[in-house]
Amino acid sequence: MYGREILLGVGGGIAAYKSCDLLRRLQDRGYLVTVVPTPSSLNFVGSATWEALSGRKVHTQVWENIPEVPHVALADKAQMIVIAPATADLIARIAQGRADDLLTNIVLASDAPKLIVPAMHPNMWLNAATVANVATLRSRGFIVLEPETGRLTGKDSGVGRFPETAVIIEEVEKISGWNADLLGKEILITAGGTREPIDAVRYIGNRSSGKQGYALAEAAVSRGAKVKLIAANCNLPDIDGVEIFPVATALEMGALLQDFFPTSDALIMSAAVADVRPSEVSDGKIKKEKIDHLDLIANPDLLAQAGKARRADQVLVGFAAETSHLEEYAAAKLERKGLDLLYVNDVSGGAIFGSTHTQGMILDKSGVVATVPESTKETLAHKLLDLVATRLS
Numbered sequence: 001m002y003g004r005e006i007l008l009g010v011g012g013g014i015a016a017y018k019s020c021d022l023l024r025r026l027q028d029r030g031y032l033v034t035v036v037p038t039p040s041s042l043n044f045v046g047s048a049t050w051e052a053l054s055g056r057k058v059h060t061q062v063w064e065n066i067p068e069v070p071h072v073a074l075a076d077k078a079q080m081i082v083i084a085p086a087t088a089d090l091i092a093r094i095a096q097g098r099a100d101d102l103l104t105n106i107v108l109a110s111d112a113p114k115l116i117v118p119a120m121h122p123n124m125w126l127n128a129a130t131v132a133n134v135a136t137l138r139s140r141g142f143i144v145l146e147p148e149t150g151r152l153t154g155k156d157s158g159v160g161r162f163p164e165t166a167v168i169i170e171e172v173e174k175i176s177g178w179n180a181d182l183l184g185k186e187i188l189i190t191a192g193g194t195r196e197p198i199d200a201v202r203y204i205g206n207r208s209s210g211k212q213g214y215a216l217a218e219a220a221v222s223r224g225a226k227v228k229l230i231a232a233n234c235n236l237p238d239i240d241g242v243e244i245f246p247v248a249t250a251l252e253m254g255a256l257l258q259d260f261f262p263t264s265d266a267l268i269m270s271a272a273v274a275d276v277r278p279s280e281v282s283d284g285k286i287k288k289e290k291i292d293h294l295d296l297i298a299n300p301d302l303l304a305q306a307g308k309a310r311r312a313d314q315v316l317v318g319f320a321a322e323t324s325h326l327e328e329y330a331a332a333k334l335e336r337k338g339l340d341l342l343y344v345n346d347v348s349g350g351a352i353f354g355s356t357h358t359q360g361m362i363l364d365k366s367g368v369v370a371t372v373p374e375s376t377k378e379t380l381a382h383k384l385l386d387l388v389a390t391r392l393s
């Protein structure tokens with residue numbers, strides 16, 4: 001899973017304006033793009049345009065934000081560098097390993113794949129110096145696209161035109177290897193464990209940490225999905241690009257599910273929802289000698305409710321925890337709750353809660369589709385999302 005963060009370097013050629021369209025089309029494909037224009041390219045397209053189009057801060061100088069060491073930070077963040085347009089001068093500077101502006105600093109500091117999209121006058125492209133520089137870059141692993149032939153700026157025509165955006169995008173997709181199979185899909189995920197209040201200080205809860213739901217959210221967003229995460233009592237860091245809705249109780253979670261489920265393409269219920277709650281909640285703290293028993297009432301089964309309300313084009317995934325008869329109990333639960341997929345945790349060893357690892361099996365209506373040997377929760381997240389993506393496509 002790599003290649004989603006792109007750094008778009010813009011050289012000082014008239015084709016810089018065509019890179020505005022390239023930026024847009026990359027965003028349409030789900031890429032996250034940071035633009036670094038060379039100072040001379042700002043004569044053609046200014047920073048304001050790049051900031052407005054990319055929605056991100058545009059850096060042009062090595063000498064800005066010195067404490068952030070911008071050339072190293074930007075180089076580390078980029079999973080791929082696309083330089084479009086690349087002028088003869090920029091190609092020459094990169095071939096010489098120079099670092100005389102921010103972009104060339106980043107190129108030197110980055111080990112990400114690099115795609116160069118030249119655009120210049122035919123005489124400059126065919127000049128022996130440029131030919132040698134391009135050969136040098138290719139020998140060092142840079143991918144250098146061939147410019148197209150046709151009309152150029154002014155009266156001339158020949159080889160040197162900036163390629164069509166679609167040609168560049170095709171090359172980017174080939175190099176990036178980014179798996180965007182959930183692009184445009186809305187995935188709703190629940191995580192953690194609900195807490196059902198008894199009084200002002202006590203609750204009925206469970207040991208779910210929320211790690212599995214967060215791993216699912218992170219994996220889904222990395223594959224291009226729009227992700228809403230309903231998080232019940234999770235003490236975990238926010239995830240870039242994921243909308244997180246904290247809740248405490250099953251009823252709060254249920255209310256948000258009712259709001260969000262109708263527009264979601266898939267719901268993955270990894271939260272441990274308390275099956276019951278105290279029938280009365282005291283505003284103050286109950287003194288211990290007064291607690292001799294608790295009256296409980298059943299919480300709604302949120303997943304089963306979604307299973308009833310669902311449309312055929314939605315994908316519904318449940319979780320279960322069992323200590324024995326995994327397959328038999330899981331198959332019955334999948335059927336009873338109207339699910340497409342169910343992951344059953346084998347908790348017979350007792351070590352799933354709060355752990356970074358899991359083991360169990362994934363079922364669909366036909367039975368077991370995968371057994372999951374001890375794996376990280378991230379690995380399981382991607383396995384489940386593979387199956388969700390197949391069903392959504």
Ligand code: CTP
Nearest residue numbers: 269271273275299300301302303318319320321
């Ligand atoms: N679930 C829910 N609402 C509840 C209880 C559970 O939505 N009130 C969801 C959970 O999020 C999970 C699945 O249903 O996806 C778990 O089903 P459940 O029947 O509670 O399974 P177990 O926890 O394994 O419990 P049991 O075997 O005791 O029925």
